[in-house]
Amino acid sequence: MLEVAPEGFAGHVAGVFRDGFYVSGPSEALFAVVGPRCWPGPLHLVVEELAGLPGRHDPVSVSGGTLRAGQLTIRFGGCAPWAPQLPERLGSGPRAWRDLAVCPAPELAAVWEAVTRDLRGCNLLAAFRRLQGRGTGLTPSGDDVLAGILLVGAVDPSRRRALTGLASGARTTQLSRAFLRWAAAGQSIQPAHALLDAAASGDQAGMRRAAASLAGVGAASGRALAAGVALAATELAPASTRRMDPRPNDVWRRSGDRPDAHL
Numbered sequence: 001m002l003e004v005a006p007e008g009f010a011g012h013v014a015g016v017f018r019d020g021f022y023v024s025g026p027s028e029a030l031f032a033v034v035g036p037r038c039w040p041g042p043l044h045l046v047v048e049e050l051a052g053l054p055g056r057h058d059p060v061s062v063s064g065g066t067l068r069a070g071q072l073t074i075r076f077g078g079c080a081p082w083a084p085q086l087p088e089r090l091g092s093g094p095r096a097w098r099d100l101a102v103c104p105a106p107e108l109a110a111v112w113e114a115v116t117r118d119l120r121g122c123n124l125l126a127a128f129r130r131l132q133g134r135g136t137g138l139t140p141s142g143d144d145v146l147a148g149i150l151l152v153g154a155v156d157p158s159r160r161r162a163l164t165g166l167a168s169g170a171r172t173t174q175l176s177r178a179f180l181r182w183a184a185a186g187q188s189i190q191p192a193h194a195l196l197d198a199a200a201s202g203d204q205a206g207m208r209r210a211a212a213s214l215a216g217v218g219a220a221s222g223r224a225l226a227a228g229v230a231l232a233a234t235e236l237a238p239a240s241t242r243r244m245d246p247r248p249n250d251v252w253r254r255s256g257d258r259p260d261a262h263l
Helices: 107-122 123-133 141-153 157-170 174-184 189-198 204-215 223-234
Strands: 012-016 022-023 029-036 044-046 061-062 068-069 071-077
Touching: 012 174, 029 061, 061 157, 107 123, 107 141, 107 204, 123 157, 141 157, 141 174, 141 189, 141 223, 157 174, 189 204, 189 223, 204 223
Parallel strands: 029 044
Antiparallel strands: 012 022, 012 061, 022 029, 061 068, 068 071
């Protein structure tokens, strides 16, 4: 969060929800200020106590280690950054993911089989075209699934640059693009990382606990994120975890200046 809200930041409240609020700034900078009931994540400033909420469109500024949003003042000097690490590879087989790799929302049912085939054929661009912006809300369900797919793809660090290019060009909401960019860089909310860590060690009980925590995020976002992780882990993981030459032209075949997203 501190990367997008440095000293001197000036923006505004882009949205307010039960446990916090979103802040928007220059160059699509976006982050969330949330209370202690929310999970840590790459876009989250988690505070010990959130004494009230600002109004939508209230001005937001950062100076002297203090964030001001309308009448609300929050000091965040000395806070720990969110810096999770992805496992080197996923150890659990397809059976461990079976219950999660199912269509998580009715609005995705029409494309789910096609997306599964896309990933099986390592055609991430086709999956993006089917899922980006699909659904309603600040983070449509299709984008939540894509965030899970990107997170698994980012297990191979040599692919993150190309994945970030795809995420940055997603035709969706500003908030979804922000989450997609972070997922492409290998970061998501805490339960998603707990799920991957448990999978890497073959801890099926840990996978179930993490999946249950994810299911409680948002109205449907957590379930969709878990489904994307599971789908990529079963269909994309063999390709996404093998060692590859880090040179972009060897990782992605190109069409013009844009990666065609065949892995």
